[in-house]
Amino acid sequence: MKTKAPHDLETAGTRERIVRTASRLxxxxxxxxxxxxxxxxxxxxxxxxxxxxxxxxxxxLGTAAVRLGDEEFTELLREFLDAEPDPAKALVALTASLAQGLRESDWLDGCPVTSTVVGTAAGAPGIQQAAAEAFARWRAVVAGKLVAAGFAEADAEDLAHTVIATLEGAELASQVARSETPLEAAGRHLARLIASYGGSVRT
Amino acid sequence: MKTKAPHDLETAGTRERIVRTASRLxxxxxxxxxxxxxxxxxxxxxxxxxxxxxxxxxxxLGTAAVRLGDEEFTELLREFLDAEPDPAKALVALTASLAQGLRESDWLDGCPVTSTVVGTAAGAPGIQQAAAEAFARWRAVVAGKLVAAGFAEADAEDLAHTVIATLEGAELASQVARSETPLEAAGRHLARLIASYGGSVRT
DNA sequence: GTCTATATCTAGATAGAC
DNA sequence: GTCTATCTAGATATAGAC
Incomplete structure (x- = not known):
């Protein structure tokens, strides 16, 4: 990689400022x-x-915005999964963080990929494909963590589908309801689901 | 109720034709x-x-479209939950049906409430509120079924949050990935989660 | 690379005849 | 209740000077 992305808009180059603004809007x-x-x-x-x-x-621009959202959530996911050996506990912490982010934005900032791709399936195949790649990457990150925690490969990939889907749905539900409850419940239930495979987490 | 809704667009009154077209679009x-x-x-x-x-x-119009989507999915939910005493099995059947509907529409027809409300939070409070009411109604239907199946009230309402969130997220993930897999996995995992409370379903 | 001006089109909404 | 015509504002996109 040649270009390093500055993390504040002021010092970023023009192209990057445009993409970040597009993603946020x-x-x-x-x-x-x-x-x-x-x-x-x-x-x-x-x-x-x-x-x-x-x-x-x-x-x-929409495709670039989705790719940026992809990278940002991939990073967040890795951050939480790396910080905690137990994937179940890591997901509980992640849902709490997502809920906090939603509340702090007054329930405005949901998943940038979802918000951007919904309603574009018909006429913007590039955006839809970028969103599909994002979901696939997030699933791979989760599955990798589950395998590292001792899950069989098939179970891990299978579970990763539901982990990502539930995170997406719960973030949407929390945003619409303006309440942390859906995300909080999702975290606990995903932990319980993972524990049902023989892990040690009790909820 | 005074007005009965005809189920085909041809014989419906003008107002209803407009709402149904708006919802579909x-x-x-x-x-x-x-x-x-x-x-x-x-x-x-x-x-x-x-x-x-x-x-x-x-x-x-958007608010009316969301309310129609609310009614339609409430009906579908009741249909599947009433057809099967075991809520876990009912949800597996429901996810299969949702996946079939998505595929048959060439992955175009996702959840009408979600598609309509996403991206309107800022300037259309009526639509956002109608969507919140829809999610709450669906949760109540699921919670009622779980209570009828022997769940404690608190567990049932808690689980209902995750059932609805996971259905929403998995439908979105299936639509974006153009694959039945996310919905199919969601059905199995929700069944497993429900079974983990001491039910009889094995997956 | 950046800027201004503009072309072309369509949006949401309204007025008023019938 | 239905229809047509129209207003105003905004959209995406382009052209060409600097």
Whole structure:
């Protein structure tokens, strides 16, 4: 990798400022609800710069935004899974963190990938594919952790599907209900499900 | 109830044709991606009729569309839960049915409530509230079934959160991945989770 | 790479005849 | 209740100077 991504918008290059602003706006307003002019304005870039870096227009921007959301959640996932040997406990901590993030944003910042891809399946295949790749990567990270914790490969990949699906659904449910309860319950129940394979976590 | 809803668009009244068309389009394209003119055209109604029945404009239409999706999924949920005494087995059958519906629509028809509400949290509180009510109703239906199957009230309501969240997330994951696997795994794992409370289902 | 100006189109919404 | 015509504002995207 040649380009290192600065973590604050001020010192980031123009292209990166645009992608990050697009991701943040689409996370809150969805793909169709976000305008390129709004992105360029809030990113502190001109419309010409946006089309300079993204000649494919809005679809290319949406794809880049989904990929950024992919990377960010992959990192968060790894962070929590690496911090705790027991995958069940790590998932409980992760759901608590997701709930906290939602509440702190006044329930506005859900999953950026989900928010961006929903409602685009018809006319934006690049975005849909980028979202599919994100989900697959997250599943692979979870499955890897489960294997490391002693699960059989087949069980781990199978469980990873439900872990990711439940995290997504619970984040959505928490956002809609404006309540930590769905995510909190999801964390406990995923831990219980994992423990049912013979692990040591009791809930 | 005074008005009975006909189940085919041809014999339905204008107002109902509009709501059903709006729900179907927003299910596929999202709220922001669906235009009122497109709705009126595909519903076989004029723009004047749309604004006659929905003077609140697009937001009122979106709210009505979410309520329709609420009713439809409530009915589907009851249908599957009533057909089978064991809630775990009923959920496995339900996930299979959801997966079949997704595949048959070429992965276009996900949850109409989710598709409509995502990306509208900011500027359409009525839609967000209608979606929250839908999720709450579905949870109540699931919790009622679990109580009837012998679960303690607190466990039932707690589990219902995760059942609904996992169904939502798995339907989304299946749609994005264009694969039945996430829904199929969700059904099995929810059954296993329920069985872990001392039930009789083995998976 | 950045900027301004603009072309083209469609959105949501309204007015008023019938 | 239904229809057509229209208003205004915003969208995506492009052109071309700097």
């Amino acid at each position: 689409m996370q809150r307003q969805g793909y169709e609800g976000t305008g390129i002019k709004q992105i360029s304005r809030e990113a502190g870039a001109t419309l010409g710069s946006v089309y300079h870096f993204f000649p494919g227009g809005k679809q290319e | 927003m299910q596929r394209q999202g709220y922001e991606g669906t235009g009122i003119k497109q709705i009126s055209r595909e519903a076989g109604a004029t723009l004047g009729s749309v604004y006659h029945f929905f003077p609140g404009g697009k937001q009122e």
